[in-house]
Amino acid sequence: MVEDLHVYYGKIKALDSVSIRIGEGEAVAVVGRNGAGKSTLIKTVMGVVRASRGRIIFEEKDITNLPPWERAKLGLGYIPEGRRLFPYLTVEENLVLGGYSISTREELRERLEEVYNLFPRLRERRKQLARTLSGGEAQMLAIARALVAKPKLLLMDEPSQGLAPVVVDEIFKKISELKESGQAILLVEQNVKKALEIADKVYILETGRLVLEATPEEALRNPLVKKAYLGK
């Protein structure tokens, strides 16, 4: 849950009193155009950007002042915009980092097996440097990397970015499977159509402010959304 969040970059206000709520097992989408503040929101929840006002509550615990690595331990998983893999590490090393907070070797092994079963193509490429992956594979790895630690809440920043439509479909199929399995997700997207397909609830962010909170059905009927975001 995010409450009355304000974020500044120097003097520039990037988020202005943003409040959202994600229930257990819920998929929540935040959509908005370039520069709306979507990445800022997700980074602030993860803790790599600091909030100047407001609170972030995770499972009844105030985590607003915790560093990102503590938040990762509590169960936040981060899939950054533009994948941001570690290019000079192998696929497997990237995954091992995803499981950094796992303490025993056996558990890590098990978790790696599970994500390899989820993304068999990554298993074939485990020894390959991450920088040699195709765009789709790289996005798979970014998702898999966040899943190794079995996060309670998955933060996804524009997983469809820069991918061909077929690959976007493939990625969203995975995301929807994750959701079906009970994974809570905060998804930030410009691809509104795709985001609405999997979300339980959608927020629209415009220049740092929330302008709409709705169910996907309501959003699809909303004339403003239709006009501005679905091009109808």
Add this chain to the structure above:
Amino acid sequence: MVSIETLVQHLVSGLTVGSIYAATALGLTLVYGLLKVLHIAHAGVYVIGGYAAYLAYISTGSILLAIAAAAIVPAIAGIILAKILYMPMLEKPRHIPLMLSIAAFLLIEELIANIFGHHPKGFHIEGIPTEPIDIGGITLRPSSLIVVPVTILATLALWLAYSKTKMGIASQALVQDMEVAQALGVNMPYIVYVNFAIGSILAGIAGLLYAVHYGSISPYMGDIVAYKALVVIVLGGFGSIVGALVGGLVLGVAEEVLTSYLGYILPREAYAFIVLILLLIIRPQGLFGRAE
């Protein structure tokens, strides 16, 4: 006429000096990779290592304690420097920690000079012969047989730790994307301190190796290292461990060979920069650097 014997002799002598450059450059390259700052005060840590070993040795006479002192005291010094100079300055433009680092280096030098005197101190370890030995017509200083293998082994160990252990991989991840590594659970300050400790231990050991080789230490022994270690990490490629070793050795040998065959047309130090400039023309990313 150049005889094989003298060439080998210069080679060994160059490798020995180069080892000391390399051992100090390793810490610099680790820190640069993580924080993108030139850790000039590292040369001060090297001096601290030399003096810590000296004090431990003259007060106990034990080589093992001298080695322990050359490792532990610099490790603590390195962590303190990281804590006060660099960690609070992470968000600042990179020239600010650089200037602080230079100031800290000068401060360390002057502190040591004030406490222990400006003059070099003789530091001979018993049991290590100082007389040159003759192996098949090649005259070697016995210290070379310690300095070079110790450095190569230390680099190898560091490289293994860096590429195979969880902590090493976390360090690499921080180097490649600090923000994301932290978001995945890497406790950044902790890893930074560990890197500083390891780099500083290597610098401290290098300070001891300097004493083993030259038989003395001086408060100003860090001056040359301060900029040569820079040359070495540029030569080897910023952030590369193997590059720091090879860069150090190449620089040591090149200086030695150039000064002995060209004489002192130019000061020895100038040769270092000629080697650097030539290499950068051919390979701008350094020997082992990654072309971006």
